[in-house]
Amino acid sequence: MNLSRCTPLLRLLGELAVLFVLYLIGGRLAAWSGWPIPAGVMGMALLLVLFAIGAVQPGTLQRGAGWLMAQMLLFFIPALMSLLDYGSLVRSEGWRILLVIALSTLLVMVVTAATVELVCRWSLRHES
Numbered sequence: 001m002n003l004s005r006c007t008p009l010l011r012l013l014g015e016l017a018v019l020f021v022l023y024l025i026g027g028r029l030a031a032w033s034g035w036p037i038p039a040g041v042m043g044m045a046l047l048l049v050l051f052a053i054g055a056v057q058p059g060t061l062q063r064g065a066g067w068l069m070a071q072m073l074l075f076f077i078p079a080l081m082s083l084l085d086y087g088s089l090v091r092s093e094g095w096r097i098l099l100v101i102a103l104s105t106l107l108v109m110v111v112t113a114a115t116v117e118l119v120c121r122w123s124l125r126h127e128s
Contacts, residue, residue, distance in 0.1 A: 015064025022047050
């Protein structure tokens with residue numbers, strides 16, 4: 001997959017199309033397997049497998065992924081607006097919700113850091 005020769009707009013659209021197709025395939029895999037895993041997570045796992053076997057280079061989808069990351073705030077607006085419907089719950093249980101968010105965020109950061117460290121050590125060991 002060589003998108004480097006395209007104009008910037010076509011490259012962005014192509015990368016977004018690839019990411020969307022991976023999302024759709026992830027949805028099909030989730031439905032087929034019966035696992036309660038979101039389509040996006042399955043698509044990301046599929047992308048990780050493609051990176052691991054060398055079918056896709058990580059820099060190939062950099063522009064499309066970067067654009068999606070820049071627009072990420074738009075994905076959270078519906079979730080934030082739903083808080084208006086549950087104001088009384090947030091007032092009474094807000095500290096517990098914040099505690100769960102803080103602990104889960106910390107856990108994700110620690111697991112991500114440990115995974116990156118292990119992968120870096122593994123790749124350095126296998127380079128020599």
